[in-house]
Amino acid sequence: MNPLLAALLRGLLAILCLLTAFAYTMVLERKVLGYFQLRWGPTKVGPWGMLQPLADAVKMVLKEDIRPAGIDRFIYALAPGISLFAALAIFAAVPIGPNAAVTDPPGGLLYVLALAALGVYGVSLGGWSSQSKYALLGSLRATAQMISYELAMGMAVLAVVVAAGTVSLTGVVQAQASIWFVLPEIVAFVIFLICATAEGNRAPFDLAEAESELVAGYHTEFTGLRFAMFVMAEYIDMIVLAVVGALLFLGGWRGPAPVPGFIWLLLKTGVLIFLQMWVRATFPRLRYDKLMDFGWKWLLPFAFLNLAGTAIIVALRG
Amino acid sequence: MAETSTETMVLNMGPQHPSTHGVLRLIVEVDGETIVRCQPDIGFLHTGIEKQFETHTWQQAVTDSDRMDYLSPLTNNLGYVLAVERLLEIQVPPRCEAIRVLFCELSRVSSHLVWLGTSALELGAQSIFFYCFQAREAILDMFEATAGVRMNPSYMRVGGLMYDIPPQLPGMVARFLEELPRWLADFRALLDGNPIFRERVVGVGVLGREQALAYGVTGPSLRAAGVAWDVRKAYPYSGYERYEFGVPTRTDGDVWARYEVRMAEMEESGKIIRQAMAGMPDGAWKTDDRKVALPPREELHRSMEALIHHFKLVAQGFNVPAGAVYQPVEGPRGEIGFYVVSDGGAHPYRVRVRPPSFYNTAVLTRLLEGRLLADAVAIIASLDMVMGEVDR
Numbered sequence: 001m002n003p004l005l006a007a008l009l010r011g012l013l014a015i016l017c018l019l020t021a022f023a024y025t026m027v028l029e030r031k032v033l034g035y036f037q038l039r040w041g042p043t044k045v046g047p048w049g050m051l052q053p054l055a056d057a058v059k060m061v062l063k064e065d066i067r068p069a070g071i072d073r074f075i076y077a078l079a080p081g082i083s084l085f086a087a088l089a090i091f092a093a094v095p096i097g098p099n100a101a102v103t104d105p106p107g108g109l110l111y112v113l114a115l116a117a118l119g120v121y122g123v124s125l126g127g128w129s130s131q132s133k134y135a136l137l138g139s140l141r142a143t144a145q146m147i148s149y150e151l152a153m154g155m156a157v158l159a160v161v162v163a164a165g166t167v168s169l170t171g172v173v174q175a176q177a178s179i180w181f182v183l184p185e186i187v188a189f190v191i192f193l194i195c196a197t198a199e200g201n202r203a204p205f206d207l208a209e210a211e212s213e214l215v216a217g218y219h220t221e222f223t224g225l226r227f228a229m230f231v232m233a234e235y236i237d238m239i240v241l242a243v244v245g246a247l248l249f250l251g252g253w254r255g256p257a258p259v260p261g262f263i264w265l266l267l268k269t270g271v272l273i274f275l276q277m278w279v280r281a282t283f284p285r286l287r288y289d290k291l292m293d294f295g296w297k298w299l300l301p302f303a304f305l306n307l308a309g310t311a312i313i314v315a316l317r318g
Numbered sequence: 319m320a321e322t323s324t325e326t327m328v329l330n331m332g333p334q335h336p337s338t339h340g341v342l343r344l345i346v347e348v349d350g351e352t353i354v355r356c357q358p359d360i361g362f363l364h365t366g367i368e369k370q371f372e373t374h375t376w377q378q379a380v381t382d383s384d385r386m387d388y389l390s391p392l393t394n395n396l397g398y399v400l401a402v403e404r405l406l407e408i409q410v411p412p413r414c415e416a417i418r419v420l421f422c423e424l425s426r427v428s429s430h431l432v433w434l435g436t437s438a439l440e441l442g443a444q445s446i447f448f449y450c451f452q453a454r455e456a457i458l459d460m461f462e463a464t465a466g467v468r469m470n471p472s473y474m475r476v477g478g479l480m481y482d483i484p485p486q487l488p489g490m491v492a493r494f495l496e497e498l499p500r501w502l503a504d505f506r507a508l509l510d511g512n513p514i515f516r517e518r519v520v521g522v523g524v525l526g527r528e529q530a531l532a533y534g535v536t537g538p539s540l541r542a543a544g545v546a547w548d549v550r551k552a553y554p555y556s557g558y559e560r561y562e563f564g565v566p567t568r569t570d571g572d573v574w575a576r577y578e579v580r581m582a583e584m585e586e587s588g589k590i591i592r593q594a595m596a597g598m599p600d601g602a603w604k605t606d607d608r609k610v611a612l613p614p615r616e617e618l619h620r621s622m623e624a625l626i627h628h629f630k631l632v633a634q635g636f637n638v639p640a641g642a643v644y645q646p647v648e649g650p651r652g653e654i655g656f657y658v659v660s661d662g663g664a665h666p667y668r669v670r671v672r673p674p675s676f677y678n679t680a681v682l683t684r685l686l687e688g689r690l691l692a693d694a695v696a697i698i699a700s701l702d703m704v705m706g707e708v709d710r
Contacts, residue, residue: 037449038449134329214691282508
């Protein structure tokens with residue numbers, strides 16, 4: 001088959017998988033939060049509310065597309081697209097099994113980090129272009145937050161790269177043949193989890209859309225499909241970062257034999273996603289200045305020390 | 319290079335905003351995220367309740383008092399009926415007093431539960447909101463079992479109560495008293511040790527003792543500033559002097575202190591409820607003054623006098639001797655006072671309410687200056703205002 005066509009087909013398949021995963025992560029989150037909060041979550045559409053995403057999709061498409069007066073139309077239309085594109089495109093370089101990725105470049109991790117950083121443009125441009133004070137504050141918060149947490153996340157990931165001796169995601173999984181990195185790199189793992197939560201704009205780091213302060217933050221002025229694109233970007237970000245976390249720290253698709261590797265990866269990703277939902281159900285939201293303090297004064301130094309420590313140990317072992 | 323010009327931004331928080339406790343509007347001038355100036359704008363929920371009192375008979379007007387502080391309707395009821403009873407110079411039987419205390423304290427717990435739930439929600443801790451409302455459900459069930467209504471029961475009457483308590487109520491109260499400490503322990507486990515929660519509330523929105531007194535702040539917000547002022551202790555009413563309970567105070571005056579005071583108050587209310595239930599006297603639950611209270615239904619078939627009283631009370635109500643009286647009671651938000659004036663007729667001449675939330679809202683201007691926007695929602699929630707009461 002034409003290699004270009006094959007890559008295109010793989011890409012389409014990956015997007016379809018991600019969109020399905022998005023729809024059901026959302027139902028799962030509503031269910032999980034529901035059970036945490038003494039209620040049922042969606043139950044009306046389909047058995048156990050399993051058709052809820054379809055109903056939501058129809059609703060979003062049918063909503064009136066309202067654009068506030070005085071907006072920068074081009075950027076306003078572009079912003080949700082940037083967010084969604086960045087979230088979807090990360091997955092292109094994420095392998096879900098040996099030789100099972102849209103493309104598995106040797107520098108896969110760098111690509112993942114680069115695209116994860118790109119998503120913030122959608123958020124900050126979306127808030128900035130929509131001519132609303134709340135949206136502006138939300139996008140300012142998002143920009144500051146994502147930049148500061150990006151650094152710590154990069155450091156945490158670098159420690160794994162140093163330990164594995166490769167920047168290829170498949171390589172990192174192969175390097176975990178004897179022991180999962182979650183044990184030797186526990187500091188990096190915790191920092192990665194925190195930063196991934198902050199990157200995905202999720203509670204308790206959901207300051208950019210803190211509904212009690214900023215109404216809906218950066219997407220206050222977005223409706224219908226454009227709003228849906230932001231939500232999709234957020235959930236897909238969460239899913240992809242959970243997959244990356246499972247690959248980097250939990251041995252990816254490695255696991256006892258009878259169960260196929262793909263299922264193992266799914267399970268590990270599921271655990272990481274559930275962890276984020278649990279955190280959301282439990283913790284209050286951080287305050288903006290404390291969030292910055294935490295990122296710069298705690299996460300970054302620890303990530304740096306961890307990286308230096310890992311580097312020294314690896315160098316000593318030769 | 320051009321000089322960077324900085325300017326402040328005026329932000330309209332409310333009246334349609336997720337955390338303005340109904341329809342409070344704050345005109346906030348922010349420099350980045352720091353609040354430079356804040357001006358509360360009230361009046362969006364004004365429904366002329368004080369004026370409505372004048373159009374109803376003395377007994378009908380009880381229903382007006384419910385609708386001001388809709389989170390604690392029964393303390394409002396009590397303030398109004400006590401004022402009218404003082405004008406009438408009538409006494410209610412001890413059982414009636416005990417039931418009134420019981421329901422006021424249940425209202426206080428229910429109101430504090432709403433405060434805790436909404437505060438937590440505003441800080442981003444969603445689940446506690448649901449736990450609080452679940453706990454409050456038990457109290458609303460008691461209201462429903464007793465008065466038939468959950469939201470605005472209007473259970474009190476001038477001269478007594480609407481009905482006696484139903485037979486299943488003691489069991490419900492006992493179950494509730496058993497569960498309350500467990501709920502409170504759960505809330506404390508989720509919030510007290512949580513570093514994020516502490517960071518959001520400790521040292522935030524400090525209301526000093528002098529400032530609190532100068533602004534006329536009452537209730538938990540005043541006690542959190544170190545003033546042990548409680549109307550139940552200072553001017554006991556409805557037999558509060560017979561109950562043993564503490565007045566929790568803190569001295570820091572910040573959001574954390576207000577949190578602590580209200581949590582402790584729920585425990586104290588639990589004690590009062592227990593005592594009220596244990597020492598519930600038997601006997602009449604409304605005054606036997608036939609000029610004020612309706613005669614028992616059975617008598618209507620036998621007694622001409624009872625029939626006349628019944629007809630007069632229902633058709634035109636009773637007259638209250640001319641005069642004026644101010645009756646304060648301790649509501650969950652502070653001192654709620656009723657200044658009731660009678661011209662000797664069958665309707666109140668004027669009813670003026672001193673709503674604690676009004677004074678607690680006024681202090682916002684001072685508390686928010688120099689704080690972050692995120693602190694604003696924490697401070698607003700900690701003052702626990704109900705706009706229905708502010709605007710009336």
